[in-house]
Amino acid sequence: MAQSAMMMSTNLQHTGSRNMYYRLGLALLTTITLATFSWAHQGPDPLSHWYLQSKHIKDGQLESRLGPNGQLLMKPRYVADSGGDALIFEGRNAGCILAKDLKAAQPYLPKRELTISAWCSIDTRQSWGGILGFIQDNAEHEKGWVLGYDQETFYFALATTGVDDGDGKMTYFKATTKYELGKLYHVAAVFDGKTTELFVNGVKELSSEEQHGDIDYPESAVYSLGIYLDSNERYPHHGRIREVKVYDNAAQPEWVAQEFAHHRMLAQEDPNPQEPHFELLVAPYLQFATQTSMTVMWHTSATATSVVHYGETVDCSNSVELNPSRIHEVVLKDLSPNTQYFYQVESKTPGGKQYKSEPATFRTAVDSETPYAFAVISDTQGNPSVSGKIAQLAWEQRPSFVLHSGDLVSTGSDHNHWLEHFFPGMRPLINHVPFYPVLGNHEQNAEHYYNYVSLPAPEYFYTFTYGNCQFFMIDTNQKVGPGSEQYEWLKTSLAESNTKWKFVCHHHPPYSSDENDYGNLWKTNKGTHGDQRARQLVPLYEEYEVDIVWNGHIHSYERTWRIQKGKAVESNAPFYMITGGGGGGLETPAPTRPFFQNNVRRGHHYVMVHINGGTLELKSYSLTDRLFDQLQIKK
Structure with missing residues (x-):
């Protein structure tokens, strides 16, 4: 030219x-x-432009220069810099909602070309950090885009129609600069319909033609700032976000360089990392009781040193100190059998932030001669309003512990389902008595399950003894047929057991009257009436005189007759009980009664089991605490 x-x-x-x-x-x-x-150089006006500074935030609302206003999810706090200040995102509830659905967001979303420009800092590393996005990335469903970061670098994730495989295909494009905690960076993502570019501090660090075509948006998502958010993931940003722009044009590298140069002094400032917001994520709860020990666990948002105070009075004169951690676990040892104790936990960060719980109580396990009671609950899933009421009703009966037959949460890989559904919904029960769970299909064998339980190895199957009973806990999501690890372990353990009562607990029921889980019995009379994998264990239950088999999975209540060799009998055979009414959406029995069915009921519920020597009394209660079924067994 x-x-x-x-x-x-x-x-x-x-x-x-x-x-x-x-x-x-x-x-x-x-x-x-x-x-x-x-x-x-100058460029067109952006679709959206936000200054995340104190003068642009009023009453929890982010006022945009262009585009939608945003609703803050946390109380605003600001960190000063050479250009004024910037909003700090901190805490489990951090984030800003710009639009709650596609219809509201669509006027502000680029259709093909885009440029996203952001000034931000990162104070805590995480695998799925989000600065700005409209995204669904769940298993095979991958649509939308997000500008974010992982444990080391910034990334831009994008899905387009040109590579759509039917339910979307997303690529995570990563920069090369390893960010420094607390330091402000300018990050820009550019897409022109065929080439994706990613810039850090004005320098292009990635160029790729892997995605091409129009942007492939999900039908359901939330337009959000300062959080990686989709239908089953929620990862709040910890750090500052100062300014964000979104364009429906593809910027030239010269414009990106100029955009960085305009506020270069911000990138030249010394790092100013903010200590993570310190809060309690999971309140203290109890695990695995014996006659002489009790395990106490809780979870804080930041690493902290901790101590558990405990004793036979509310003064809690004894204490045990823990090494720094976020998920805290301590075994209180050398306790007296069948004795009430008080405990109180305390955690403190290096920066001096502190959490101290209110005193709570527990009782150590009884000996084989002492009566006791336990609650049975299953399939609490994502319904804390129901599971919370059930937990309260069960707690009022003062059980010694809780047996949980699986599906503690709706999605085991979603950390927020544990933080927002299961643990809040099980209080005040589990801070006074331990719970003994098995894995359901909804746990997905996820790491969160193993992080939050403290059970004998390998934790997905185990046994424990309480009073004159032994419990055998099985994972029916895995192989349980003859020759499998669990089958052979269970066979040996049952043969060696010498307790008066024997109970087995696993998620999937060998016998069920459900209408459609094991064949649609409204359309055909052919069905298995139970889980075929789990039914492989039935011969062991019959041979080794198991008393009751506890199950979930079906969201209803069912108690069978005693069953022996595929027939209902009057004695010397196991009962099978489904207690799947802990919170999940309710299910309905089939239109006709199979041979094994004794009592079946559609409704949320819990069960109490009382044992005194050779007498067992079982009572089942509705969500209104009405007794609707009972059983007595004498040995």
Whole structure:
């Protein structure tokens, strides 16, 4: 372009008339040039523009310069910098909602080309950090986009129609700069319909043609700032976000460099990491009781040193100290059998932030001669309003512990289902008595399950003894047939057991009257009436005289007759009980009664089991605490 202008100047400078035409041509050429490259300098107005500073936030609302206003999810706090201040995102509830659905967000979402420009800092590393996004990334469902970061670098994730495999396909494009905690960075993502570019502090660090076409948006998502958010993941940002712009054009590298240079002094500031917001994520709860020990666990948002105070009075004169951690676990040892204790936990960060619980109580396990009672609950899932009421009703009966037959949460891989559904919904029960769970299918064998339980190895199957009973806990999501690890372990353990009562607990029921889980019995009379994998264990229960088999999975209540060799009998055979009414959506029995069915009921519920020597009394209660079934067994 410059050579063309020079040649034109040489040819036209000899005559005045031509000079005039030359000036007109040069002016036109300059206009065309500026129009072509204006994106490299001033650029068009963005679709959205937010200054995340104190003067732009009022009463919890982020006021936009352009685009939608945002609703803060946390109480605002600001960190000063050379240009004024910036909003700090901190705590489990951090984030800002810009639009709650696609309809509200659509006017502000780029359709094909886009540029996202953000000034931000990171104070806590995480695998799925979010700065700005409208995204669904669940298993095979991958749509939308998000500008974020992982444990080391910034990334931009994008799904487009050009690579859609039917339910979306997303690529995570990663920068190369390893960010420093507490330091402000300018990050920009650019997509022109065929090429994706990622810039850090004005420098292009990635260019890829892996995605192409229009942006492939999910039908359901939330437009959010300062959080990685989709239907089953919620990862709040910890750090500052100072300014964000979104364009429906693809910026030139020169514009990105200029955008960074305009506030270069921010990137030159010393790092100013903010200590993580210190809060209690999971309140103290109890695990695995014996006659002489009790396990106490809780979870804080930041690493902290901790101590458990305990004793036989509320003064809690004894104490045990723990090493720094976030998930805290301590075994209180050398306790007296069948004795009430008080306990109180205390956690403190290096920066001096502190949490101290209110005193709570527990009782150590009884000996084989002492009566006791336990509660049975299952399938609490994502319904803390129901599971919380059930936990309260069960606690009022003062059980010694809780047996949970699986599906503690709706999605085991979603940390927030544990933090927001299961643990809040099980209080005040589990801070006074331990719970003994098995894995349901909804736990997904996720790491969160193993982080939050303290059970004998390998934890997905185990046994424990309480009073004159032994419990055998099985994972029926895995192999349980003859020759499998669990089958052979269970066979040996049952043969060696010498307790008066034997109970087995696993999630999937060998016998069930459900209408459609094991064949749609409204359309055919062919069905298995129970889980075939779990039914492989039935011969062991019959051979080794198991008394009751506890199950969940079906969201209803069912108690069978005693069953022996595929027939209902009157004695010397196990009962099978489904107690799946802990909170999940309710299910309905089939239209006709199978041979094994004794009592079946659609409704949320819990069960209390009372044992005194050779007498067992079982009572089942509705959500209104009405007794609807009972059973007595004598040995």
